[in-house]
Amino acid sequence: MQQSAPHPFDRSPFPVQQLDPSVKLTAEVIPLPPNRQNRTYRASAIAASLHPGVRPLNGARPTKQREERVAGVPMLYKATYASGRESWVVRYVDPATSKRTACVIGRVPTMSLMEAAGVVHRYIEDLKAGRTPRKGEMTLNEFFFGTYLPWAQAEKKSWKDDESRYTRHIKPQVGDLPLNRVTSRHIRKVHDELRSAGELSDASINRLMMLASAMLREAVRADLLAANPMDGWRQLRETPPSPRALDRDELARLGQQLADAPLHLRLLVQLLLTTGLRIGEALKLRVTDVDFAIGVLHLRDTKAGEDQTVPISPAAREIVLELLAHSRNGFLFPSRRVDGPMCPPRKALRKLLAAAGVEDGGFHRFRKTVATEAMACPGVDLLTVSRLLRHKSIQTTERHYLATSAKRLQHAVAQVGDVLQHHLRRDRPPQVALAPSTFSARIAPALRCVTP
Numbered sequence: 001m002q003q004s005a006p007h008p009f010d011r012s013p014f015p016v017q018q019l020d021p022s023v024k025l026t027a028e029v030i031p032l033p034p035n036r037q038n039r040t041y042r043a044s045a046i047a048a049s050l051h052p053g054v055r056p057l058n059g060a061r062p063t064k065q066r067e068e069r070v071a072g073v074p075m076l077y078k079a080t081y082a083s084g085r086e087s088w089v090v091r092y093v094d095p096a097t098s099k100r101t102a103c104v105i106g107r108v109p110t111m112s113l114m115e116a117a118g119v120v121h122r123y124i125e126d127l128k129a130g131r132t133p134r135k136g137e138m139t140l141n142e143f144f145f146g147t148y149l150p151w152a153q154a155e156k157k158s159w160k161d162d163e164s165r166y167t168r169h170i171k172p173q174v175g176d177l178p179l180n181r182v183t184s185r186h187i188r189k190v191h192d193e194l195r196s197a198g199e200l201s202d203a204s205i206n207r208l209m210m211l212a213s214a215m216l217r218e219a220v221r222a223d224l225l226a227a228n229p230m231d232g233w234r235q236l237r238e239t240p241p242s243p244r245a246l247d248r249d250e251l252a253r254l255g256q257q258l259a260d261a262p263l264h265l266r267l268l269v270q271l272l273l274t275t276g277l278r279i280g281e282a283l284k285l286r287v288t289d290v291d292f293a294i295g296v297l298h299l300r301d302t303k304a305g306e307d308q309t310v311p312i313s314p315a316a317r318e319i320v321l322e323l324l325a326h327s328r329n330g331f332l333f334p335s336r337r338v339d340g341p342m343c344p345p346r347k348a349l350r351k352l353l354a355a356a357g358v359e360d361g362g363f364h365r366f367r368k369t370v371a372t373e374a375m376a377c378p379g380v381d382l383l384t385v386s387r388l389l390r391h392k393s394i395q396t397t398e399r400h401y402l403a404t405s406a407k408r409l410q411h412a413v414a415q416v417g418d419v420l421q422h423h424l425r426r427d428r429p430p431q432v433a434l435a436p437s438t439f440s441a442r443i444a445p446a447l448r449c450v451t452p
Contacts, residue, residue: 077089089105094133095127096143096147140171140175143215161207162214169194187233213228245369245371254352257355265348271316277310280344281299283343304392367389
């Protein structure tokens, strides 16, 4: 009977005469050297476990990778791997990331020494011009975390928001794309998918698109892109929610609940309502920031990127004095566990507002309440309120901070209705005292020069 040729898979590279058929094959863990990727050593160890007559090849660890510098060509190395394969490797400091970088540019002998030297010459020209040689290979993820994010950490206070927005919404969709292949079509796809999901508001989507535009603009400045694909991009029309402030009844109920609130929560709410501070500014106040001599609080490292001052009213002075009496580590609102300020007590505030019957509240609502109540005071105009809140634009104050209660609207409608009814009856209209707005006060001198 003619024997069939052995199957190629049955051939063994090891000196094995015949495996004992009585040996039961079991799945057992075989101790391997640190280099678990060496197939030769792994196969010889498996064969040795199946038959006692087989020994692993030498029982030694595989040879490590070796590199030798190529004479006459800077930054070029020839790498020899354990498998015997050889490659050309370029080592340099990437100007985009300021990190040491190793890049395989070709294999030996597929790429000759002269071709490798030509590639190195182009790398040197890019490095002298301050460009990264891998601009054609860099992905959007590599650019964001290697170039944009370090720049944002040094220049922007909101860099953590940029990192969160990119990681959650941009990275899963286009993060693996090469930077030089990102087009407006890819950004449009991200934009449309975010809108169709319906999880983000138009304002949040605009912030994401602004982040994408800022990233690509930095890529253009670094000479990684020829032009910004988002130039000419139109933002979605935003409809900001109406400002909501606490009315007089809500303030009265809140005051009753504050009487039984913890000390620092009570003082924090009272300080925010008497100064209009942001929650972060209030918690970072130190004892040395209090200046009773000129009656101000010094704010360090504010949202505007500069030091600012806030005047202290008599009511605020009493609150600050009580805070100074309970200060432990140099902060007006000290932490209980660490040497720093306390964290924003948001959970405690939600319970406090719920007990007072106030819905949809937060620390920033106190700041809007200060703006609204200040506008209701006689002699206080919009410009003064904007300066009190330290806004750079008066439109920010008018659009986002001035709330009008339903009672004030009803009162205004009733007054206007009475005036119009008197006009219809041809009677003398009643005298209604209206506080002049900033615009009317500005044009009043011009109206005095106009003759009827």
